[in-house]
Amino acid sequence: xxxxxxxxPLTAACEQVRAATPADAVxxxxxxxxxxxxxxxxxxxxxxxxxxxxxxxLPRGTGTRLAWxxxxxxxxxxxxxxxxxxxxxxxxxxxxxxxxxGVTIEQLASVVGAAGQQLALDLPEPGDGGGRGTxxxxxxxxVAGPRRLRYGTPRDLAIGITVVLxxxxxxxxGGKVVKNVAGYDLGKLFAGSYGTLGLITELAFRLHPVxxxxxxxLCDCDGAAAAQETMAAAAGSPLAPSAAEIDxxxxxxxxxxxILIEGDPAGTGxxxxxxxxxxGPGAEVSAAEPSWWGxxxxxxxxxTLVRISFWAGELAAVIEALDAAAGxxxxxxxxxxxAAAGVIYAAIPAAAAPAAVAQFVSALRAMPPLGPAGQDGPxxxxxxxxxxxxxxxxxxxxVWGPAPAEGLMRALKDQxxxxxxxxxxxxxxxx
Amino acid sequence: xxxxxxxSGQYAVQGALWGEGSESEAGTMTGTMIEPAGAATGxxxxxxxxxxxxxxxxxxxxRATGPTGTPAKTLIPRLTQICGxxxxxxxxxxxxxxxxxxxxxxxxxxxxxxxxxxxxxxxEIVTECARAGIPFVARGSGTGLSGGALPSTEGVLIVMSKMxxxxxxxxxxxxxxxxxxxxxxxxxxxxxxxxxxxxxDPSSQVVCSVGGNVAENSGGAHCLKHGFTVHHVTxxxxxxxxxxxxxxxxxxxxxxxxxxxxxxxxxxxxLGIVTKIVVKLTRIPEAVTTLLAAFETTGHxxxxxxxxxxxxxLPGAIEMMDALAIEAAEAAVAxxxxxxxGAVLIVELDGPRADVERETEAVRALCExxxxxxxxxxxxxxxxxxxxxxxxxxxxxxxxxxxxYIVQDGVVPRTALPQVLDRIAExxxxxxxxxxxxxxxxxxxxxxxxxxxxxxxxxxxAAEKLSGAILDLCIEHGGSIxxxxxxxxxxxxxxxxxxxxxxxxxxxxxxxxxxxxxxxxPGKIFPTPRLxxxxxxxxxAPHPLVAAGEIEQF
Numbered sequence: 001x002x003x004x005x006x007x008x009p010l011t012a013a014c015e016q017v018r019a020a021t022p023a024d025a026v027x028x029x030x031x032x033x034x035x036x037x038x039x040x041x042x043x044x045x046x047x048x049x050x051x052x053x054x055x056x057x058l059p060r061g062t063g064t065r066l067a068w069x070x071x072x073x074x075x076x077x078x079x080x081x082x083x084x085x086x087x088x089x090x091x092x093x094x095x096x097x098x099x100x101x102g103v104t105i106e107q108l109a110s111v112v113g114a115a116g117q118q119l120a121l122d123l124p125e126p127g128d129g130g131g132r133g134t135x136x137x138x139x140x141x142x143v144a145g146p147r148r149l150r151y152g153t154p155r156d157l158a159i160g161i162t163v164v165l166x167x168x169x170x171x172x173x174g175g176k177v178v179k180n181v182a183g184y185d186l187g188k189l190f191a192g193s194y195g196t197l198g199l200i201t202e203l204a205f206r207l208h209p210v211x212x213x214x215x216x217x218l219c220d221c222d223g224a225a226a227a228q229e230t231m232a233a234a235a236g237s238p239l240a241p242s243a244a245e246i247d248x249x250x251x252x253x254x255x256x257x258x259i260l261i262e263g264d265p266a267g268t269g270x271x272x273x274x275x276x277x278x279x280g281p282g283a284e285v286s287a288a289e290p291s292w293w294g295x296x297x298x299x300x301x302x303x304t305l306v307r308i309s310f311w312a313g314e315l316a317a318v319i320e321a322l323d324a325a326a327g328x329x330x331x332x333x334x335x336x337x338x339a340a341a342g343v344i345y346a347a348i349p350a351a352a353a354p355a356a357v358a359q360f361v362s363a364l365r366a367m368p369p370l371g372p373a374g375q376d377g378p379x380x381x382x383x384x385x386x387x388x389x390x391x392x393x394x395x396x397x398x399v400w401g402p403a404p405a406e407g408l409m410r411a412l413k414d415q416x417x418x419x420x421x422x423x424x425x426x427x428x429x430x431x
Numbered sequence: 432x433x434x435x436x437x438x439s440g441q442y443a444v445q446g447a448l449w450g451e452g453s454e455s456e457a458g459t460m461t462g463t464m465i466e467p468a469g470a471a472t473g474x475x476x477x478x479x480x481x482x483x484x485x486x487x488x489x490x491x492x493x494r495a496t497g498p499t500g501t502p503a504k505t506l507i508p509r510l511t512q513i514c515g516x517x518x519x520x521x522x523x524x525x526x527x528x529x530x531x532x533x534x535x536x537x538x539x540x541x542x543x544x545x546x547x548x549x550x551x552x553x554x555e556i557v558t559e560c561a562r563a564g565i566p567f568v569a570r571g572s573g574t575g576l577s578g579g580a581l582p583s584t585e586g587v588l589i590v591m592s593k594m595x596x597x598x599x600x601x602x603x604x605x606x607x608x609x610x611x612x613x614x615x616x617x618x619x620x621x622x623x624x625x626x627x628x629x630x631x632d633p634s635s636q637v638v639c640s641v642g643g644n645v646a647e648n649s650g651g652a653h654c655l656k657h658g659f660t661v662h663h664v665t666x667x668x669x670x671x672x673x674x675x676x677x678x679x680x681x682x683x684x685x686x687x688x689x690x691x692x693x694x695x696x697x698x699x700x701x702l703g704i705v706t707k708i709v710v711k712l713t714r715i716p717e718a719v720t721t722l723l724a725a726f727e728t729t730g731h732x733x734x735x736x737x738x739x740x741x742x743x744x745l746p747g748a749i750e751m752m753d754a755l756a757i758e759a760a761e762a763a764v765a766x767x768x769x770x771x772x773g774a775v776l777i778v779e780l781d782g783p784r785a786d787v788e789r790e791t792e793a794v795r796a797l798c799e800x801x802x803x804x805x806x807x808x809x810x811x812x813x814x815x816x817x818x819x820x821x822x823x824x825x826x827x828x829x830x831x832x833x834x835x836y837i838v839q840d841g842v843v844p845r846t847a848l849p850q851v852l853d854r855i856a857e858x859x860x861x862x863x864x865x866x867x868x869x870x871x872x873x874x875x876x877x878x879x880x881x882x883x884x885x886x887x888x889x890x891x892x893a894a895e896k897l898s899g900a901i902l903d904l905c906i907e908h909g910g911s912i913x914x915x916x917x918x919x920x921x922x923x924x925x926x927x928x929x930x931x932x933x934x935x936x937x938x939x940x941x942x943x944x945x946x947x948x949x950x951x952x953p954g955k956i957f958p959t960p961r962l963x964x965x966x967x968x969x970x971x972a973p974h975p976l977v978a979a980g981e982i983e984q985f
Contacts, residue, residue: 093737093846094875116743142690153685155693156662163937171937172930177842179659179874180911181648181697182918182929183956184938188661188693197689209743232603236626238717239783267786309685313603342604342683376598377608378666378681378709385687403688405679408671411944412689415963428688 006033007053013045016083024078026058027071028391031078038083040100040162040170040201047199048168050077056421057166059195061102061134064126065141067301067388069194070399073425079199081136087111088202089176096176098160098204101136108135117207120151122243124294128301136200142192146243146260146294149235149341151208155191160204163190163197166417176204189412195423196431197416213265214242217275218290219283220254221246224319227255227339231315233278234259235340239271246344247292247336251323258290296336299347304357304389306333310382312342314369318382321367322346329360342382354396361386361397380404403428503542503565503587510545510587513555518593520544529588532573532580533635537920541568541582548593550668550676550706557704558674560587566950569704571611571643574635576838577919579647579699579955586953589704591642597621598707605712606665606682611642611705615649618710627712630657633915634823642705648697650915652748655873656781657713661696666709669695672702672946682709694941699917700952702945716781719747720791721809723818724776724798725769729753729868732774733849735801736872739778740845742797744790749873750777753852755832756825756867756880763828766821769805776803776872777822825869826880833865833882835891837898841905842914845875854904855879862897876914877905903928918956926958936961 010017016036024034032055037043050057056074060066061081081102089098092115099108108119122145123132132138139161144153151157160174163186173186190200217234221227227246234244234257243260261272269285276283299305310318319335326333331352337344348357361384365371370382386399403409406429413420413431425431504521511519520526521543530538542565547553560567566586573580582588595612602625609618615636618629632651633639639649645667650659666680680692695702726732732751739746752760754773760766768775776798780790795806809815821828829836843851852868855877859866867880879901883894902912902925912918912925926935935957942949943963953960 091844091846093741094844095740096844142685152658152662155690156658165937169933169937171934173934173938175909175911175929177844177875177910177914179650179654179842179871179876179914181650181659181915182911182913182922183926183935184698184941185661185693186938188690188696189941191690191693193689209745212743235605236602236714238626238714240714240716240786264786264789266789267783270785271783307685309681309683311601311604311606311682313601313605343685377707378668378678380681382681382683383685383687400687404681404686405677405691406688407675408677408679408691408945409689412694412941415940415944431688 007049009049009052010035010046010077013049014042020078026060026066026075026078027069027394029072029075031058031075033076034078034080036080036083040084040164043079043084043164043199043201044168044170046079047164047166050421051167051419054419054421056424057199058423059136059140059199061137062104062131064130064133065137065143068141069426071394071425072423075423081134081199081201084136084201090115092117094176095207095209096159096178096204097207098176098202099135100202101200102134104134105132105138112207113210116210118210119157119205120147120208121145121154121157122147122294124298126298135203135205139187139191139200139203140193140195145297146245146338148338148343149244150240150242153191155188157205158187158191158203159206161187161190161200162202163200165198166419166422170201172202174204178206194426196413196427198422211262211264211268213268214260214262215268215272216286216289216293217259217261217272217279217283218286219257219279221257222254224255224316227257227319228315230257230279231312231340234275235312237275237278239275241275241340243338244340245293245296245337246339247296249334251326251332256290256292258293292336296334296345296347299345299388300350301388302350302390304348304350304352304393305387306346306348306361307343307385307387308346308364308370308382309343310369312340314381315339317369318344321369322364325360325363325367328363329356331356331360333360350390352393354392357389357393358396361401365401378404400428503585506543506559506563506565506587509559510543510556513552513559514545514547518546518548518552520546529570529573529582529590532570532575532578534576534578534919534921537578537581539582539584541588542585544588544590546590546593550594550670553589553704553706554670554674554676556587556589557670557672561672561674561948561950564948564950566953568952569642569646569700571640571646572614572635572638574639575643575647575917575919576840577913577917577921579917579919579952580643581920581955583953591640591704594706600625600712602627602712607710607712609641609708609710611640611645611708613641615639615641615644622712623715625712626715628715629710630663630713631660641708641710645696645705645708646698646700647915647917652750652871653779655749655871656745656747661693663711663713664692664696664708665711667692667695667705668707669703669705672948672951676706680709684711698941699919699955701942701955703951716783716787718784718787719779719781719815720787721815721818722778722791722794722798723768723807724778724803725772725805726774726776726801726803727772729774729852730849731802732776733852733872735776735798735803736845736848738797738801739794740873742793744780744793746778746790746794746873747781748777748779749871750822751775751868751870751872752822752825753868755865756829756869757821759828759832759867760821760824762831764820764824766817766824768821772804775821777818822869825867826878829867829880829882833884835883835885837881837883837894839877839879839881839898839901840913840916841877841879841902841910843875843877843905843908843910845873847908847910848872848875851877851904851908855901858897858900858904862893864894864897866897871914874914875910877901899925920955923954923956923958926956935959
């Protein structure tokens with residue numbers, strides 16, 4: 001297929017624009033062009049040109065999680081952020097860094113790591129040998145690893161943001177100080193927005209010191225109730241664990257649990273020993289990370305990966321609901337994740353029938369621990385989101401499911417992107 | 432070990448004693464809502480910048496009025512139906528009780544006050560206001576320090592103080608669901624029997640409401656380690672500015688869709704009214720220790736702060752006071768800080784017992800190395816309270832050494848603290864105006880207290896000018912015009928110094944999405960209301976309403 005000629009406004013806006021290839025496809029939708037701006041000004045020019053041409057735009061970093069979300073309804077132009085690759089500022093004494101959106105997690109880790117600091121998002125390495133993604137992509141997908149229990153998710157660590165809106169407007173909010181309540185926080189709004197509100201070009205993050213030591217307390221739990229008890233004991237203890245994960249490769253088998261204790265080298269061992277004693281016989285302290293640590297959030301590219309979030313105290317009920325839904329659908333997902341923080345993942349092999357996966361997902365959404373709740377709290381107390389799935393499964397399920405206050409979300413989308421050209425259709429509620 | 436807790440109970444109760452006291456005092460003043468606010472003014476030395484507002488109740492920030500200028504009074508019959516006769520206040524004298532929040536320099540009697548008891552009543556009230564085009568403002572305990580709850584003469588003030596039920600405490604999920612009028616400390620007290628507390632601890636926590644905390648994204652002395660309100664709220668039931676009652680966030684913190692809870696928290700009451708809140712509960716730490724270190728200068732104290740942070744220790748709180756602030760505190764509460772100290776540092780460590788013990792020793796050594804002239808460690812809860820006493824009293828204590836003062840709230844990167852303090856000293860000397868410095872040193876959040884004599888006509892303006900210059904310094908050093916008090920009515924005029932026109936216009940897209948009519952707490956945060964429906968970009972001519980004098984632009 002001959003490449004489409006690149007419209008003059010695009011080439012005028014950006015030094016690096018090329019025709020797209022099938023390798024640029026996003027969930028089966030191949031764009032026409034790929035632009036790689038090298039500065040915020042150039043990114044703004046690209047977005048302005050795209051607005052003039054009426055192009056649907058999709059931001060992309062390393063593409064690590066590009067398969068997540070629903071396929072875009074339209075995608076004409078991919079804006080690649082990889083040339084926005086500068087660490088603009090790292091003031092170690094302030095534990096703050098300011099970076100361009102295309103900086104990779106690894107690149108940032110090496111810069112701030114030199115000063116004994118970290119962006120405290122222990123993102124798992126994907127199975128495909130690729131990287132962990134760019135900071136812009138990580139914020140846009142809201143992804144976090146096991147230590148979300150202690151440090152939260154990207155929205156909790158981002159303290160400043162610069163974005164380019166669909167019409168080319170460059171806007172920023174926040175700043176480079178951690179304590180700051182001046183103005184609305186656009187960073188929160190763009191966190192987990194999957195590119196549907198605009199292009200993220202710069203971010204400022206709060207950093208944390210790399211702890212001097214880390215160790216794990218491991219134990220097996222026989223059944224869902226025991227798993228919940230272990231998680232509750234860890235998270236409810238004053239021993240300040242940084243993460244508490246469970247893992248169960250197959251239904252019927254025991255849960256493996258691991259709790260991460262980190263901090264001062266002298267104190268870490270002592271706290272781990274205390275936690276081991278608290279968890280009772282069978283628990284042991286290990287200096288090494290278990291092989292499955294953080295892996296529940298990673299599944300083969302052709303598998304279905306489902307994220308289930310819930311109130312941590314409902315863990316056992318969630319697992320029981322999950323087992324019931326999976327049993328009825330005739331599938332056996334591997335489950336695990338940051339159970340103490342109320343997030344687990346279910347990985348369903350590629351071979352599972354799309355209808356079975358769809359049945360599992362919708363049944364789980366309707367079950368009590370996640371479905372309609374009592375009248376004095378939120379109407380739902382959790383969610384089931386299909387992060388990625390093979391195309392036939394994706395076509396068979398509602399990947400996002402219901403989202404609270406969809407009307408408000410639409411109103412926001414209409415304001416930020418009135419032409420609905422930013423990653424249309426990728427997001428919850430069809431946004 | 433010494434200085435630790437005897438029981439989990441004590442910790443949360445002592446939480447009330449963390450942080451500075453004047454905000455609590457301000458809260459107490461306005462929290463006792465049956466007293467006319469005028470009485471509170473008399474008792475409090477606290478004075479803020481007068482801003483662009485004139486004498487009480489005559490002018491205010493930009494107001495939206497109903498399409499026909501409908502006065503709020505026309506709503507009395509309908510609102511009485513909704514809230515009952517006890518739930519509506521229209522007597523001019525009683526209305527004056529609500530003319531200001533903790534920032535007493537901005538005053539304006541509301542057109543009408545309503546005190547709803549349920550979320551559906553709030554929704555009905557807002558629906559009536561929206562229908563009539565009458566502006567409305569929500570108010571919690573009225574402890575805010577930026578005039579965020581400043582009412583307008585034409586509008587309705589919705590006071591949330593009757594909605595103070597703690598709906599549920601869920602220790603297994605480490606969550607609580609509360610109504611917005613519940614005080615911050617009441618959440619910690621309710622969670623305490625289960626071994627938990629609610630971490631954000633604004634100094635006014637005895638009186639300030641959780642709903643107000645959500646509006647302001649409140650912090651506190653201990654947010655250095657534990658984070659702000661936005662890190663501890665996972666679900667909100669809100670009434671949108673059009674009167675719709677809806678939940679945002681499902682309590683998990685991982686809700687599909689946009690992070691509406693994050694967006695809403697810290698929006699200063701301009702995007703709707705919160706009617707229920709799901710908060711995270713935090714495990715009460717096993718141990719707490721408090722150190723007081725005296726230094727010859729704030730420079731030496733600052734060096735100790737840098738050394739502590741640089742060592743990888745994250746204390747719960749690091750607070751500093753300079754000589755003038757110490758002098759004031761001594762005069763007020765005889766806190767008996769080391770004599771002749773040019774600066775004192777309060778460092779509080781919390782966490783697992785063994786870690787706290789080790790960190791205490793490390794901090795002590797780092798302070799000594801930075802030139803500490805004396806170090807005291809609280810040996811028990813009483814001594815910890817004694818250490819905090821001076822710090823807590825600092826704001827109010829300044830009233831002992833000055834007839835009036837402005838409390839400023841600015842932020843600079845921690846590493847810029849020494850430079851900025853030097854510059855503040857220079858500005859202070861040049862202007863001949865004394866400035867006492869009290870600050871959250873760990874996160875670079877300054878609270879300079881600019882002292883002046885309000886009996887001298889020009890003194891207030893000069894103090895305001897200096898106070899503004901300090902904010903300029905903060906911006907120059909890459910900081911912020913507010914770290915915790917909010918922009919409110921007080922600082923909207925500084926927003927264009929920190930943000931460009933496109934930044935402000937983009938932020939206001941949120942406003943346009945939720946409150947296109949501009950009725951929900953109008954005139955706060957933004958110096959110029961964005962008329963919704965405009966395309967982003969630079970406005971080339973004054974908006975017709977501005978030109979016609981129907982709305983103000985400043």
